[in-house]
Amino acid sequence: MSRTFLVFAESRDGKLRQVAFETLSAARASAEAGDQVLALVVGSGASSIAGELAAYGADSIYTIEHSDLNQYNPEGYFAAVKKAIDETKPDAVLFGHTAIGRDLAPLVAASLQAGQISDVTAISRSGSDVVFTRPLYAGKAFEKRSFTSSPWVVTVRPNNIQAPAPDSGRTASVTALTYPAPSLRTIIKEVVKKTTGKIDLSEAKIIVSGGRGVKSADGFKPLEELADVLNGAVGASRGACDAGYCDYSLQIGQTGKVVTPEVYIACGISGAIQHVAGMSQSRIIIAINKDPEAPIFKIADYGIVGDLFEVVPLLTAEFRQVLN
Ligand code: FAD
Numbered sequence: 001m002s003r004t005f006l007v008f009a010e011s012r013d014g015k016l017r018q019v020a021f022e023t024l025s026a027a028r029a030s031a032e033a034g035d036q037v038l039a040l041v042v043g044s045g046a047s048s049i050a051g052e053l054a055a056y057g058a059d060s061i062y063t064i065e066h067s068d069l070n071q072y073n074p075e076g077y078f079a080a081v082k083k084a085i086d087e088t089k090p091d092a093v094l095f096g097h098t099a100i101g102r103d104l105a106p107l108v109a110a111s112l113q114a115g116q117i118s119d120v121t122a123i124s125r126s127g128s129d130v131v132f133t134r135p136l137y138a139g140k141a142f143e144k145r146s147f148t149s150s151p152w153v154v155t156v157r158p159n160n161i162q163a164p165a166p167d168s169g170r171t172a173s174v175t176a177l178t179y180p181a182p183s184l185r186t187i188i189k190e191v192v193k194k195t196t197g198k199i200d201l202s203e204a205k206i207i208v209s210g211g212r213g214v215k216s217a218d219g220f221k222p223l224e225e226l227a228d229v230l231n232g233a234v235g236a237s238r239g240a241c242d243a244g245y246c247d248y249s250l251q252i253g254q255t256g257k258v259v260t261p262e263v264y265i266a267c268g269i270s271g272a273i274q275h276v277a278g279m280s281q282s283r284i285i286i287a288i289n290k291d292p293e294a295p296i297f298k299i300a301d302y303g304i305v306g307d308l309f310e311v312v313p314l315l316t317a318e319f320r321q322v323l324n
Contacts, residue, residue, distance in 0.1 A: 002034040002035050002036060003031070003032075003035045003036070003091040003092070003150070004035070004036045004038060004088055004089065004090045004091055004092075005027040005030060005031055005035060005036070005037045005038065005090060005091065005092045005093075005094065006038045006039075006040060006084060006085065006088055006090035006092070006093045006094070007020070007023050007024050007026075007027045007037065007038065007039045007040070007058070007093075007094045008023070008039075008040055008081060008093065008094065008095045008096075008101065008104070009023065009024065009039045009040060009041045009050075009053055009058075010023075010095075010096050010098060010100055010101065011041055011042075011043060011046070011049060014043075014044075014045045014048075014049065015049065016041070016049050016052055016053070017096070017098075017200075017203065018158070018159075018163065018203050019096035019098055019101075019156070019158040019202075019203065020039075020041075020053070020056075020096065021053075021056045021163035021164070022096070022156060022158060022159070022160070022161045022162070022163045023094050023095065023096050023156045023161075024037065024039060024053065024056045024057045024058060024163070024164075025056070025057065025161050025162060025163050025164050026094055026120065026123055026154070026156045026161045027057070027092070027094050028057045028164070029123040029161065030092065030094075030123055030130045030154075036059045036060065037057055037058055037059050038058065038059065038060045038061070038062065038084075038088055038090065039053045039058040039060075039061045039062070039172075040061075040062045040063075040064070040080070040081065040084045041053070041061065041062075041063050041064075042063070042064045042065075042066075042069040042077065042080045042081075043065065043066075043069040043070050044065055044066070044067060044069070044070050045065070046063040046064065046065050046069075047063045047065060047174060047176060050063050050174050051172075051174060052166075053172065054170045054171050054172035055166035055167050055168050055170050056163060056164055056166055057164055057170070058172045059172055060172055060173045060174075060175065061172050061173070061174045061175070062084050062087065062088070062174075062175050062176075062177050063174060063175070063176050063177065064080045064083060064084070064176070064177045064178070064179050065176070065179070066080075066179035066181065068179065068181070068184065069179065071188045071191060072099075072100050072103075073184060073186065073187070073188060074103055074104065074107060075182055075184050075185060075186070076179075076182065076184055077100070077104055078104060078107045078108065078111075079179070079180045079181075079182045080177075080179060080180075081093070081104065081108055082108070082111065082180075083177050083178070083179070083180050084177060085108070085112070087177060090151060091150040091151050091152070092150065092151060092152050092153070092154065093105075093108055093112075093114075093151065093152075093153050093154075094153075094154045094155075094156060095108075095153075095154070095155045095156070096155065096156055096158055097118060097119045097120070097155035097156055097157045097158065097258075098158060098202060101155045101156075102118070102155060105118065105153050105154075105155045106153075108153055109153040112151050112153070114150070114151045114152050114153050115147050115148070115149070115152050115153070116152070116153040116154070116155075117132045117134065117145050117147070117152070117153075117154050117155075118134065118154075118155045119134045119135065119155060119157050119258075120132045120133065120134050120154055120155065120156050120157060120160075120161075121133055121134060121135060121142075121157050121160040121161070121260075121281065122160065122161065123161065124144075126146070129146040130146060130147070131144050131145070131146050132144065132145050132146070132154060134157075135281060138254065138273055138274075138276055138277030138280060139276070139277065139280035139281050157258070157260060157281075158202050158203055158260065159202070159203065159205075159259070159260040159261060159262075160260055160281070194247055194249050198233060198234075199231070199232065199233040200233070201233050201235055201250070201252070201257050201259055202257055202258075202259060204232055204233035204259070204261050205231075205232065205261055205262045205263070206227070206230045206231065206232030206233070206261055206262065206263045206264075206265070207227075207232055207233050207234070207235045207252075207259055207261045207263070207264050207265065207279075207282075208223045208224075208226045208227040208230070208232055208233075208234055208235070208265045208267065208312075209223075209234070209235035209236055209237065209252060209264065209265065209266050209267065209269060209279070210223045210234070210235075210236050210237070210240050210245070210246070210267050210268060210269070210308075211236070211237040211239050211240050211266070211267065211268040211269030211270065211275075212237065212239035212240055212243055212245075212268065212269075212270075213267065213268015213269065213289065213290070213308055214240060214245055214267065214268050214308065215245075215268075216245055217244070217245045217246065219245065219268075219309070220234065220236075220240075220245060220246055222308070222309065222312040222313050222316065223267055223312060225312075225313075225316050226265070226312050226315055226316045226319070229316050229319045229320050229323060230263075230319060230323075232261070232263075234246075234250060235250050235251075235252045235257070235259065235279075236250040236251055236252065237251070237252065237253065237269045237270075237272075237275045238251050238253055238255065238256060238274065238275065239269070239270075239272075241256075252275065252278040252279050253272075253274045253275040253276075253277055253278035253279070254273075254274040254275075254277040254278060255274065256278055257278060258277070258278045258279075258281075259278060259279055259282065260279075260281040260282055260283075261282050261283070262282070262283045262284065263282070263283065263284045263286065264279050264282035264284070264285050264286070265286045265287075265288065266279070266285065266286070266287045266288065266289075266296050266300070267288045267289075267308040267311075267312055268288070268289060268290075268308045269287070269289070269296055270289070270291075270294050270295060270296060271287070271294055271295035271296025271297070271298065271299065272295070276295075276296075276299060280299055284301050284302070285299055285300045285301050285302075286300060286301065286302045286303075286304070287300035287302070287303045287304070288303075288304045288306065288308045288311050288312065289303075289304075289305065289308075290305065290306060290307050290308075291305075292305045
């Protein structure tokens, strides 16, 4: 019997996020021939961006447009996802493991009395079972899990499951659903953005991260220059945030953001386990530290023992030459 997978395709500021395509890819990896992969996009302008999802593997697309959905609020978004679930009766619902997905998925799982597997980094098969891999203990171990019954709910860690190459020949039906308009118990009065026009840390392919070793807010400037040249984002350890060198929105780690870029450059970061919890799944880790015994070198693919204030500007100059 064919199954139906519903993907919550996350968008921001009228654009689909990369994680939306990766979540579609995860649904495709879980599906078998004959299964249907559906996508849901919400918010004003959803119908104008929905079509893009066909090229990435959606068989049918649902949109729900309403001003309540322009900013994330759990009640409104839950009502919208529930509407799509009631309409499509999916066997599985998939979200990105983002701030929104982490909040919304458990609400959906509870309402469906479904099992949930969170923070999935890989999907494989064992006979007819779909097997989900997720990291444990700050990436020191992995577990593989399967569901014993449906429906099920999954969240997919950004930057891990590759989005498919778009196939512009694919088409999908787009259906507008009506927003159920629940009376919201909380409303958003204003969103004050701390970082504007910068690359989102959780989606950045390259992250240049600074620790207490940068010594001051000014000490982050060479790191920002390197990140600019590499078209990357700047992150930080909690040590740097606690010292007031940068905003907590940059914090990576157990109590900060979990990132999986292709390249993570740790500058003046010792490599405490709580920091490593947020970046150990990066594809390539480069550490710059003047202490050759710093624990960060144990997990680094490349290590530079030296003063970051000498090494980082040299790297920036070199990359500027190579990339221009
Ligand atoms: P330090 O440990 O002080 O390291 C600074 C490093 O810079 C040193 O290795 C030093 O050799 C090097 N250095 C100094 N000067 C230079 C220079 N000029 N050039 C090159 N290298 C230089 N931490 C996080 O990062 N993220 C979290 O989410 C997080 N959550 C936590 C949760 C809990 C419950 C607890 C208890 C702690 C948490 N921490 C977290 C804090 C963590 O334990 C460490 O204290 C923190 O990561 C240290 O930050 P750091 O590496 O920048 O500083």
